[in-house]
Each structure stands twice: as structure tokens, then as C-alpha cells.
Amino acid sequence: MNCIDRLIDLALDEDLGSAGDITTNATIEAAAAGCARFLAKEPLVVAGLDIARRVFARLDDRCRVNFMVEEGALVAAGQEFGVVEGPYRALLTGERTALNFLQRLSGIATASRQAAELLAGTNCQILDTRKTTPGWRVLEKAAVRTGGAHNHRFGLFDGVLIKDNHIEAVGSIAEAVRRARQATHHLIRVEVEVEDMAQVDEALAAGADVLMLDNMSLEQMREAVARIQGRARTEASGGIRHDRLRAIAETGVDFISMGAITHSARAVDISLNVQPKDG
Secondary structure (H helix, E strand, C coil): CCHHHHEEEEEEHHHHHCCHHHHHHCCCCCCCCEEEEEEEEEEEECCCCHHHHHHHHHCCCEEEECCCCCCCCCEECCCCEEEEEEHHHHHHHHCCCCCCHHHHHHHHHHHHHHHHHHHHCCCCCCECCCCCCCCCHHHHHHHHHHHHCCCCCCCCCCEEEEEEHHHHCHHHCCHHHHHHHHCCCCCCCCEEEECCHHHHHHHHHHHCCCEECCCCHHHHHHHHHHCCCCCCCEEEEEECCHHHHHHCCCCCCCCCEEHHHHHHCCCCEEEEEEEEEEC
């Protein structure tokens, strides 16, 4: 069983407990079958379609889900974009779990698309962060890509990012970079978080590959980019909002990391409406 199936099982177990869906089991005959339609109640970028399919399959392998759109499609308000057919008990029992995945992931994809579109025509890319729902990272980072933004490191294991606490604990940027270089292979990039021009100079002298410009003003970012002169890549970070993206990109930074596209993305409004099979 892979991690996504484990997440689905955890979500279903959370909802069903030891007694199951007592309302549905009490009111719906076991043999009753029909269909339900997914309806977008606002404009959105859809993500998580395969997860929704797998929710219903985990409940009953007779369920058949057909989506009329592809992952990453822009869906209009009022548009029906999918149908699930099968036993009513499975449809009703899986409704909330399937929608929780779809609404959350589509919300992240929608926020990511909005951010990426704001940078159209620049050389800057939107990156996500590790500020994700515990256990959901693989899904949420996939939704970021679906929306047209890009992933930063996936976890602590696949990239070096020396932050302020590392620097405080070690004593200097130079020593932290030296240790990171010594402990990792040559294909691993070393990124250093910097807060002022003195740290920019120290990180450059230490040979950092990427400088994270943390909570800098637009003026500081422009100064940092001019000082770096392409000797390292630059990443703006810290409290980034959609309304600041274009101005930040125009400072010349290469990347903008934006935790808000995951940790603050609003779940979009999607419903699943059951109807008779011949309806």
C-alpha cells in the first residue's frame, strides 16, 4: 500500500470509526445504486481527481468515476465536471472524504495558478515551501505543480537550506557552508538564508549557490540582486502575498517562495449531488 492509499484509509477510518456510516446503512438499501455529479460552485483549477477515484474504489470496487476534465483544468462556476456511479451506500459514505481531498487540493492548485499568472512575462518562478498539512505533503506539492507553480525541496532530506538558527548554532555563515559542502555531494545545492547586505557578502564569499533574501524590502532586494550580479541565484521569502508578487519579481530575483499557496489556500466550493441512475 502506498502513502496515498494510507492517507485515504486514515481519512475513511476517521469518518467511519468502528460503527460505519450509521445514517446511510439505516436508510439506504444495500442493493440500491445510482450516480452522483461533481459540481463546481465557483471558478477553480481542479486537482485531486485520481484521489477522488481512489476514495470510492476503496469503499466499493463497483464504483465507476468519470471526469469530463483533466487534472489542472480551469472549471467554471456551475460546471458539472464528473460523475460517479455505483451503490448508493458507497457514494454517500465516500462523499465527504472525496470532497475534502478535491476541495483542499483544488484550492491549492487555484492559488498556485493565480500566483504563477501574476509573474507572466518575468523570469521569476513561484516556489512552494514545507508549510504543508502534516502527512499531505506529496498531495499538496502535486497540487502546486498542477496549478503551474514549482516545488522547493520536498523535505529536509533533499536539499541544504542553512537558516538563521543553523547560523546561530554554528557561529557563522562561512562555517555552516563549509560543513554543508563537506557533508554532501557535489550535486547538492547549498542555499543560505540572509537578512542584510553583510550576510549577502558573507554567503557569496562562502560560495553559496542560492541566497534566500528573508523578509527584505523591495529596495533591499534590488540592492542584493545588484550586489550578487548573477554569482548566485536569489530567492525572496517571508510573508509573501499575492498582491506583492509582481513588484517582488521586478526586483530581479530568480524565485519567490510562498508558503501561503499551501498553508493559507482556501478550500474551494465543490458539491457532489446524488440522483437516481436514470436521472
